[in-house]
Amino acid sequence: MAAPVNHARSEGVSYKVIPGNWNKAVMSTPLAEYIDKDLNKETNTRKGMLIDGVFFQPGAVRYNYNNQDWNQNKISVEMDLGKERKVIAIKLFTLRANNLYDVKKVLFEGSEDGVEFDKIAELKEESIKLNKNIFEAEADAKGKNYRIVKITAWTSSWIDLTEVEVWGE
Secondary structure (H helix, E strand, O other): OOOOEEHHHOOOOEEEEEOOOOOHHHHOOOHHHOOOOOEEOOOOEEOOHHHOOOOOOOOOEEEEOOOOOHHHOEEEEEEEEEEEEEEEEEEEEEEOOOOOEOOOEEEEEEEOOOOOOEEEEEEEHHHOEEEOOEEEEEEEEEEEEEEEEEEEEEOOOEEEEEEEEEEEO
16 A cells, blocks of 8 residues: 555645635725635635645635624635545644634535535534644545545634645555
């Protein structure tokens, strides 16, 4: 068996962020500097901050869902691995800057074609680890082949994504 590799850092990998129904009020300065710091607004592409290996990077992808319906307090990262790859584990890391930042639930999904998705795992709050102000959610993908990996996280107020890893062979 070959040593595991983080497919998220492989050449040709891209991702998009789907923020749900977030609170538009946070676009005021200076918070605007932290909202989608990872987004190149000229090209509407991502700079790669969620896959660069830096875990304590505030505001790579940060959203405020205060006063929104709980079911809409979600953010998704959809990663295109460029081709089908064997996936062993998927990890999401988020920053807990203060007690307003939390992760209530995480859904991990995989797809061969980007149309039909398999549910890999769904973690509730009690299964999500907190270590030195970083929440870590991990799913066992059981070595299945996927081209698209989608991670959706729910929060009660604020969420600050810092890193995504997709481990495989």
